[in-house]
Amino acid sequence: MADLDAAAVAVFAETLRELREELRALLRSSADGAKPVGLDQAAVGRLSRVDALQQQAMAQANRQQVQVRLRRCEAALEAIQRDEYGLCRRCEEPIAIARLEAMPEAPFCVECQQGRS
Numbered sequence: 001m002a003d004l005d006a007a008a009v010a011v012f013a014e015t016l017r018e019l020r021e022e023l024r025a026l027l028r029s030s031a032d033g034a035k036p037v038g039l040d041q042a043a044v045g046r047l048s049r050v051d052a053l054q055q056q057a058m059a060q061a062n063r064q065q066v067q068v069r070l071r072r073c074e075a076a077l078e079a080i081q082r083d084e085y086g087l088c089r090r091c092e093e094p095i096a097i098a099r100l101e102a103m104p105e106a107p108f109c110v111e112c113q114q115g116r117s
């Protein structure tokens with residue numbers, strides 16, 4: 001069991017549900033930005049086409065980050081249902097509460113996260 005009592009877990013659950021909605025809304029609103037850049041060379045000069053490609057790459061990278069966070073949110077909400085929220089999914093030690101407050105969807109403790117990256 002994590003260092004969290006039921007009241008604290010309920011607060012994290014609420015935060016995670018809100019975060020999940022925000023991330024879903026973000027994915028919906030960014031869907032247009034990640035679409036392939038058109039090949040209309042007449043309308044788009046070479047330099048602005050490079051800009052457009054860079055912006056598209058950034059939008060896609062952002063989208064991927066949002067998708068990762070969304071998956072982590074969902075996994076964290078599932079962990080709450082299993083009564084395993086706040087436990088590192090690798091070493092199964094409790095994740096520091098300060099870390100969860102900063103990143104409620106964090107799947108790993110600081111040590112395991114650093115070991116992975």
Ligand SMILES: [Zn+2]
Nearest residue numbers: 088091109112
């Ligand atoms: Zn760990």
